[in-house]
Structure formats: C-alpha cells, structure tokens
Amino acid sequence: MSTRRGFIKSGCAACVLTASGMSFLESCSTPLPMVKATGSNANVVEVAANSFTAGNMLVVRTKQLEYDILLVKNGASYKALYLRCTHEGVGLTPAANKIFCSAHGSVFDLDGKVVKEPALRPLTTYQTEVINNQIIIHLS
Ligand code: FES
Numbered sequence: 001m002s003t004r005r006g007f008i009k010s011g012c013a014a015c016v017l018t019a020s021g022m023s024f025l026e027s028c029s030t031p032l033p034m035v036k037a038t039g040s041n042a043n044v045v046e047v048a049a050n051s052f053t054a055g056n057m058l059v060v061r062t063k064q065l066e067y068d069i070l071l072v073k074n075g076a077s078y079k080a081l082y083l084r085c086t087h088e089g090v091g092l093t094p095a096a097n098k099i100f101c102s103a104h105g106s107v108f109d110l111d112g113k114v115v116k117e118p119a120l121r122p123l124t125t126y127q128t129e130v131i132n133n134q135i136i137i138h139l140s
Pocket of ligand 1: 085086087088089090101102103104105106117118119
C-alpha cells in the first residue's frame, strides 16, 4: 500500500515539475511578433514592410541563419541585429528595450551595444534597405 501511495506522490510531483517547466520555457520565449522569411538569394532576407503590425520590433526567422534576427524600425530606417551572443554564441532573447542572454547574463541595447558583460563585443548588425515595400537584410 505504501508503494502505491509513494508512486502516486512521486507521479504528482513529476506532473507539477513538468507543468511548471513548460510554463517557464514559455515565459523564456520572446513575446515579440515573429515572421519567417527567405530571400532571393543566400545573402539576403526579405521582409514585407507591413509585417510591423504592432510596435517597432520584429523577430525574423530564416533558414539562412542559425539564430533569429531582431529587426528594429526607427522611422523610415531599420536596424537588423543578429540574436547570437558575442560571448559564447548562445541565442538571445529580445524584450521591450533590451536583449538578454540567459547563459551568463549579458545584456545588449537595441543598437547591439553591450550593456552588461561578460560579453565584450557588440552584436552583429546587418545592413538594410527598403525596396518596393520590402525590407532587404544583407547578410554579407
Ligand atoms: S553566451 Fe551570452 S553571456 Fe555568455
């Protein structure tokens, strides 16, 4: 009888941990809007300018890169930041006005500059241009 009780107890604990783990992971994901994009060739990613439905930030996911790009709209210009930490190459999580690394705590601003170490170098930025309402991100 105590074996059955112990099984039920440990099973419930596992369920609670699993459930809380899931919500933790969900809370780690970026709350920003995301688009999947490709380009006409391997060196560009194209995003429709009307993809910015709310706010001035958009996460761009492309098969051309291992990590996402954060596209930041500033008036008529756009800044494209590669969401890969310059400390040890971990994927980053953008939030309202900062970009966070969960590995060792580095923080970057929306210009890609280091706000908090251990990262020392700014984020990789890509040149952008707008042609026919398409934001072209140049990867090289
Ligand atoms: S990999 Fe980002 S702070 Fe270390």
